[in-house]
Amino acid sequence: MCPSCRGLIERNARVCPLxxxxxxxxxxxxxxxxxxNRIAGIIPIPGTATATLIAVNIxxxxxxxxxxxxxxxxxxxxxxxxxxxxxxxxxxxxxxxxPAIYAGQWWRLVTAxxxxxxxxxxxxxxxxxxxxxxxxxxxxTKSKFIVLYLVTGVIGFLFSLxxxxxxxxxxxxxxxxxxxxxxxGASFHHGGLGRxxxxxxxxxxxxxxxxxxxxxxDNAAHLGGLASGLxxxxxxxxxxxxxxxxxxxxxxxxxxxxxxxxxxxxxxALSMNRGIAS
Numbered sequence: 001m002c003p004s005c006r007g008l009i010e011r012n013a014r015v016c017p018l019x020x021x022x023x024x025x026x027x028x029x030x031x032x033x034x035x036x037n038r039i040a041g042i043i044p045i046p047g048t049a050t051a052t053l054i055a056v057n058i059x060x061x062x063x064x065x066x067x068x069x070x071x072x073x074x075x076x077x078x079x080x081x082x083x084x085x086x087x088x089x090x091x092x093x094x095x096x097x098x099p100a101i102y103a104g105q106w107w108r109l110v111t112a113x114x115x116x117x118x119x120x121x122x123x124x125x126x127x128x129x130x131x132x133x134x135x136x137x138x139x140x141t142k143s144k145f146i147v148l149y150l151v152t153g154v155i156g157f158l159f160s161l162x163x164x165x166x167x168x169x170x171x172x173x174x175x176x177x178x179x180x181x182x183x184x185g186a187s188f189h190h191g192g193l194g195r196x197x198x199x200x201x202x203x204x205x206x207x208x209x210x211x212x213x214x215x216x217x218d219n220a221a222h223l224g225g226l227a228s229g230l231x232x233x234x235x236x237x238x239x240x241x242x243x244x245x246x247x248x249x250x251x252x253x254x255x256x257x258x259x260x261x262x263x264x265x266x267x268x269a270l271s272m273n274r275g276i277a278s
Contacts, residue, residue, distance in 0.1 A: 048137075048142060049133070049137055049145050049149075050129065050130070050133030050134055050137060053129060053133070053149065053172075054126055054129060054130065057114050057122060057125070057129075057172060058122075058126070060093065060114045060115055060116075061085075061115075061116050064085045064086075064089050064090060064116075067086070067089045068084070068086040068089050071086050071088065071089060084117070085116070085117050085118060087117075087168060090115050090117065090168065090170055091168060093111065093115055093268060093272070094107065094110075094111025094112060094115065094264070094265075094268040095108065095111075095112050095115055095168050095170045096108050096109065096160060096161065096167075096168065096169040096170065096221075097168050098164070098165035099166065101161060102165075105271065107263070107267040108157075108264075108268075109154045109157045109158065109161075110150070110154060110260060110261055110264035111264050111265060111268045112157055112169060112170045112171070113150075113153040113154075113157070113171070113172050113174065113175050114172065115170035115171065116170060116171055116172070117170060117171070121171060125171060125172040125173055128173075128176045129172060129176055129179075132176065132179045132180065132183065133145075135183065136148070136149075136182055136183060139186060139238050139239070140186075140236065140238055140239075141239070141240055141241075142254065143251055143253065143254030143255075144250055144253075146254045146257045146258060147250075147253050147257045148178065148229070148232055148236065149175050149178065149179065149257075150175075150257045150260065151178075151228065151232065151257075152175050152177075152178020152179070152181065152182070152225045152228045152232065153172070153174050153175030155174075155178075155224045155227075155228040156173075156174025156177065156178060156218075156220075156221035156222065156223075156224035156228070157174060157224070158224060159174075159220045159221060159224025159225075160174070160218050160220040160221040164218075164220065169218045169221060171217075171218065171221070173217065173218070173221065173222060173225070174221035174222060174224060174225035176225070177205070177208065177223075177225040177226040178226065178229035178232075179229060180204060180205060180226060180229060181226040181227065181228065181229020181230040181231075181232075181233055182229040182230075182232055182233035182236075183197070183229075183233060184201050184202065184205075184230055185229065185231065185232065185233025185234035185235075186233040186234070186238055187201070187233075188234055189238070205226060208222065209222065
């Protein structure tokens with residue numbers, strides 16, 4: 001990606017063919033010779049927002065695993081599988097659970113994005129987030145990235161709530177499919193290179209939905225995240241804001257999105273010992 005005009009360009013391009021600016025090693029482009037931007041030359045170093053999201057996911061997984069261990073120790077003859085999480089713990093920590101949401105616990109649409117059912121579940125989601133996050137941040141800026149991640153994740157769980165109002169669902173995959181959709185939507189503004197990149201992303205979407213046919217995943221949340229991401233990726237302006245008013249607007253929206261996430265966790269903590277609405 002060109003650091004000047006934000007256009008999609010070839011990985012080995014030294015001069016942007018779109019604006020003529022010299023290109024340097026950019027984190028989101030993932031150039032193989034940009035050693036300082038990748039761990040061991042392979043794993044891309046995430047931007048600040050991506051790193052924060054990853055840290056929150058890991059922290060919530062650690063907490064849910066600890067609480068699952070405590071719950072298992074209190075039950076005679078019970079022991080959790082390696083890295084698996086007790087479903088009751090997930091509901092207490094803010095899983096998407098229709099009866100509780102309809103009772104007023106709207107914050108579950110947010111907290112559910114940061115909970116995972118097992119080591120494989122969180123591993124796959126964080127791998128995708130680690131790979132897609134830096135690209136989306138670089139293309140849209142951190143404030144826009146936070147807003148896009150939150151909005152697509154919440155819409156994904158709203159789809160899930162309509163499809164399965166009584167079910168329990170968790171995971172970052174709705175928001176991650178949202179990021180895939182955002183990048184696909186944005187690719188329509190980048191000509192031939194956009195078409196190539198879009199084809200690669202669509203194959204990824206197909207693989208994920210095929211995977212969902214054989215495993216217990218929330219395809220409704222995936223569809224909601226993807227659809228909303230496609231729309232937002234197409235209509236949200238890429239790159240840095242062009243005017244001061246636009247900059248202030250996105251700063252406010254990014255701050256608001258961050259506060260919604262923090263408030264959701266605060267409400268989750270307050271409700272943990274009050275029982276689950278039924």
